[in-house]
Amino acid sequence: MHILYVDESGDPGVHKFSSPHFILSGLIIDQNDWSSCLSNLKKFRKSLYKVYGLNQRTEIHASELIRINKLKTYQKIKKINRIKILKDYANQIPIIFNNSKVINVCLHIENFEDRDIFELAWSRLIQRFDTFLKRQAKDKGIVVVDDTDSIKLQNLQRKMRIYNPTPTHYGEGSYNAPINNILEDPFSRNSAQSYFIQTVDIIAHLLYRKEYPKGSLKKYGMEHLFNRLEPVLLKKASKSDNLGIVRA
Secondary structure: OOEEEEEEOOOOOOOOOOOEEEEEEEEEEHHHHHHHHHHHHHHHHHHHHHHHOOOOOOOHHHHHOOOOOOOOOHHHHHHHHHHHHHHHHHHHHHOOOOEEEEEEEEEEHHHHHOHHHHHHHOOOOOOOOOHHHHHHOOEEEEEEOOOHHHHHHHHHHHHHHHEEEEEEOOOOOOEOOOOOOOOOOOOOOOHHHOOHHHHHHHHHHHHHHHHHOOHHHEEEHHHHHHHHHHHHHHHOOOOOOOOOOOOO
């Protein structure tokens, strides 16, 4: 069994205040590695407490580490140290999850004005996970998500079990490739209660910072942190991107 933990960055809706992107990042963990990954995550969180004073029970939320909004407990940690927490996390992910893989979907919303961005991004992610399960893992899997539009996602996954049009390798037409290696509907998990969901939040945010570098953060090298995850990226997810990021 393989578990896909997923979190998102950005807003799939199109409105006055919507983000220019919608990102989904998924961390694939073999059930046989789950306990060791959790144990190593706990050790890592203990080290963050010793070095920066970040309580192990405090949720790690990437955007809040950069700019505090809701998590007031971050106020006792200097900004430079909050940035260092992100850097430490980026360094540790390929070590803690050395047998895992990460799928990333990054859609620039203006390129898909007539599409349902939520459905498009999730269908791409689900399809890649199912392909991974069939071809590489030869196994079954489940999907665990942070709070999202669970009913819409559930309906999408159920539809894809029956009808999932997939382009041919020759670029002409498509064929039906139902997803049949993903079990059950997606499971929702509160990110505050899951180190794994918090890890995927970090991954999605680092990809956002790579795609949309902010001038005020360049002095910290934030736009380069995502590349540190290269050892665990599922590059087969997209042949047109050197890091395997799915963009269409």
